[in-house]
Amino acid sequence: MQHDNVDIAILGGGLAGGLIALALAKLRPELRVAVIEAGAQAGGNHVWSFFASDVAPEHAWLVEPLIEHRWDDYEVRFPKFSRVLPTPYRSFSSKALDAALRARCAAGTLRFSREVIAAARTRVTLADQSVIAAGAVIDARGTRGFARLTGGWQNFVGQHLRLAAPHGLVRPVVMDASVAQIDGYRFVYLLPFGPREVFVEDTYYAESPMFDRDVLAGRIAAYAAAQGWDITAVLGEERGALPVIGGGSFDRCWPADDPGPARAGTRAVLVHPLTSYSLPDAVRFAVHVAGLSDLSGDALAHESRRYAAAVWQRGGFYRLLGRMMFGAATPARRYRTLEHFYTKPAALIERFYAGRSHWSDPARILTGRPPVSLRRAINAVRGRGRPLTPLDSGGLSG
Numbered sequence: 001m002q003h004d005n006v007d008i009a010i011l012g013g014g015l016a017g018g019l020i021a022l023a024l025a026k027l028r029p030e031l032r033v034a035v036i037e038a039g040a041q042a043g044g045n046h047v048w049s050f051f052a053s054d055v056a057p058e059h060a061w062l063v064e065p066l067i068e069h070r071w072d073d074y075e076v077r078f079p080k081f082s083r084v085l086p087t088p089y090r091s092f093s094s095k096a097l098d099a100a101l102r103a104r105c106a107a108g109t110l111r112f113s114r115e116v117i118a119a120a121r122t123r124v125t126l127a128d129q130s131v132i133a134a135g136a137v138i139d140a141r142g143t144r145g146f147a148r149l150t151g152g153w154q155n156f157v158g159q160h161l162r163l164a165a166p167h168g169l170v171r172p173v174v175m176d177a178s179v180a181q182i183d184g185y186r187f188v189y190l191l192p193f194g195p196r197e198v199f200v201e202d203t204y205y206a207e208s209p210m211f212d213r214d215v216l217a218g219r220i221a222a223y224a225a226a227q228g229w230d231i232t233a234v235l236g237e238e239r240g241a242l243p244v245i246g247g248g249s250f251d252r253c254w255p256a257d258d259p260g261p262a263r264a265g266t267r268a269v270l271v272h273p274l275t276s277y278s279l280p281d282a283v284r285f286a287v288h289v290a291g292l293s294d295l296s297g298d299a300l301a302h303e304s305r306r307y308a309a310a311v312w313q314r315g316g317f318y319r320l321l322g323r324m325m326f327g328a329a330t331p332a333r334r335y336r337t338l339e340h341f342y343t344k345p346a347a348l349i350e351r352f353y354a355g356r357s358h359w360s361d362p363a364r365i366l367t368g369r370p371p372v373s374l375r376r377a378i379n380a381v382r383g384r385g386r387p388l389t390p391l392d393s394g395g396l397s398g
Contacts, residue, residue, distance in 0.1 A: 006032040008295060009124050009134035011116050013037030014044055015278060016265025017140030018097045019286035023062055025104050027290040034132060035101065036111045036124065038141075042101050043094030045238050047158065047199060049172070049191065052088035053350040054280040059287050063279075066092040066100055069193060077176040078339040085346050089172050091191055116141070121261045121297030136300040137261035138289070145209075146269065149248030150388035151319075152326040153209040154276050157216035157239040158189070158201030164230035166195040175342075177335045179223065183211075185325065185334030188223050197235070200224060205325065205334055207389045209241035242276035245269075246322035246388045250312040254305060261297065262304035264289075269308055272355050273318040274325075280354050281311060315355065317362045326388055341365060 008024060010017045013035045021035045035042070051074075055063055069091040075084050101110060115127035119139055124132040169192040177187040186204035193199060202219045216239075224231055243266075253269060264270065270281040285307065289295075292303065325337045342349065348364060351357045 004034070004130070004132045005134070006034045006132060007135045008033045009132050009137045010035045010264075011119055011124065011137065011139045011261075012141035012265070012267075013039070013042035013098075013101065013110070013112075014140065014142060014265065015046070015048060015097070016142075016267075016270070016282045016285070017138070018042050018101055019062060019282050020138060020140065020264060020289055021101060021105055021109065023286040023290040025106065025109075026061070027287075029106070031295075033105070033109050034111055034134070035105070035109055036114050036116060036126070036132070038113070038115050040112050041094070041098045042110070042112075043097040045236070046094045047091060047160075047191070047238065048093075048097075048279055049089065049091040050277070050279045051350060051353055052090060054277070054354045055283050059283050062283055062286060063090075063092075065104075066096045068092045068096050069191065071171050071192075074172045074174050076174055076342050077178045078335065078342065079178055080339060081343075082178075083342060084171070085349065087346060087350055089174070091172075119261050121259075121301050134297070136295050136297040138264050138300065138304070139261050139267055140264040141267060142265060143267050146243060146245070146248070146253055146391040148252035149243070149245055149269075149391045151246035151248075151273070151322050151391055152184075152205055152207050152244045152389055153391075154203060154205055154242040154244055155209060155211040155216075155240075156189075156201050156203040156242075157211075157213055157220065158199055158237065159217065159220050159234050160193065160197065160199050160236040161220075161224065161229070161231050162233040162235055163196045163198065163224075164232050167192060167198050167227070167229055169198060175338065177338065181332045181335055182219075184331040185338070187335070188220075198229075205244060206331075207326070211241070213239055243271065243391050244276060244322050244326070245271070245273035245315075245391065246319055246326055248391070250309055254308065256305065258301075258305070260301070262300040263308070264304065268304055270311060272353070273315050274322050275353060277353065277355075311355070317357065318352075318355070320362075321365075323388065 010021055024031055024033050067090045071089045073084055073086050074089045117127050118125040119137055121137055122134055173190040175187040179188055184204045184206040189201040191199040200220050202216045271278045325334050348361050
C-alpha cells in the first residue's frame with residue numbers, strides 16, 4: 001500500500017477545489033497541496049460566467065487570469081420589456097481553469113484520474129488502495145442533491161455554436177424570457193464568443209431535475225433558426241440540473257456533529273439559493289481558507305461548516321423568493337418573479353447576484369405590483385403553498 005503525505009488534500013478539481021488550490025499556491029506556497037480529481041483534467045466541462053461586481057476588488061487577482069471573454073454590459077429580455085444593464089460581465093471555461101492550475105501549482109499537486117473511495121479529516125483512500133495522509137482534507141467534489149432541503153431545479157443544455165454568418169450580438173443576453181414558457185420559467189442565455197460563435201443555453205426552472213437532452217437541444221436549434229442563424233458546427237455542449245433552494249434545514253443537511261472532512265462548493269451548500277450561482281462564494285471561500293492560521297483537519301472541518309452556516313443564514317430572503325417562485329406561481333407565470341426583479345436599480349441587482357443584499361433590499365425588491373397573487377405569496381411565505389420538491393437528487397458540480 002502506497003502512502004503519501006501532504007498539508008492539504010483537496011478532493012475535486014472543479015471550480016471550488018480549483019480556486020482553493022490557486023489561492024493556496026499564491027498565498028501559501030510553503031504548503032504541500034494535492035488536488036485529487038477523478039477526471040483526466042480539472043474543471044470537467046463547464047462555462048462559468050459572472051458579473052464583475054460578484055468579486056470584491058481585493059479578490060479579483062484570483063479570477064482575472066482565468067477570464068477568456070469580457071463585456072462591458074449585458075441585456076435581459078422579458079415579455080413586457082428589454083433592458084441593458086451597465087454591469088460588466090465575464091466568462092471562462094474549464095480549459096482555462098485547467099491551464100491555470102497546471103501553470104501555477106507546484107509539481108505533483110495535480111493528481112488526475114484518481115478515484116476517492118473514502119475520506120476522513122486527515123486521510124484519503126483511493127480506488128487503487130493507496131492512502132494520502134494530510135494535515136487537512138477539503139471535500140469539494142460537488143454533490144448529487146441536498147438531503148433535507150427543498151425547492152426546485154434549474155435544468156439546462158448549452159451549446160457553443162459556430163455560425164455561417166455573424167450573429168450581430170454585441171453583449172451577453174443573460175435572460176431572454178420572451179420565449180415560450182414551457183415546463184416552467186424558461187429563458188435562453190446567450191454569450192457572444194466571437195462574431196460567428198455564440199454559446200446558447202436553453203434553461204428552465206422546474207420541479208424535477210429530469211429532462212430530455214434532445215428536446216432542449218432541439219429548442220436551441222429552433223431558437224437559432226428564429227434569429228436567422230445558420231449553424232455550421234456545434235463546438236461543445238454542457239448540460240445539468242442545478243438546485244433552486246426554497247427551504248429545508250441546514251443543520252439536518254450538514255449536522256454539526258458530522259465527523260467528515262471540511263467541505264467546499266456545492267458540497268458545503270455554498271450556492272446562491274435562487275440563481276444557483278456558486279462562483280461568488282467559491283472565490284470568497286478560497287481566499288478565506290488561504291488566510292486561516294489553523295489548517296488542521298479538525299479546525300478546517302469546523303470552520304468550513306461555521307462559514308457555510310453563516311452564508312445560509314444570510315440567504316433567507318433568497319430562499320423566500322424561491323418559495324414564491326415554486327410555491328406561489330403557476331409554471332407559466334414563474335417568469336414574472338424575475339421580470340419584476342429586473343425593474344429594480346442596477347446596484348440592487350448587482351448585490352443580489354453577489355449574495356450581498358443590503359438589509360433594505362428585500363423591501364425594495366417586493367415593492368410594486370406583486371409578481372404573484374398576494375394570497376399565494378403569503379401562503380408560500382408561511383409554508384402553506386404548493387409543496388416544494390425534495391432536493392435529494394440531481395446533477396451538481398463543485
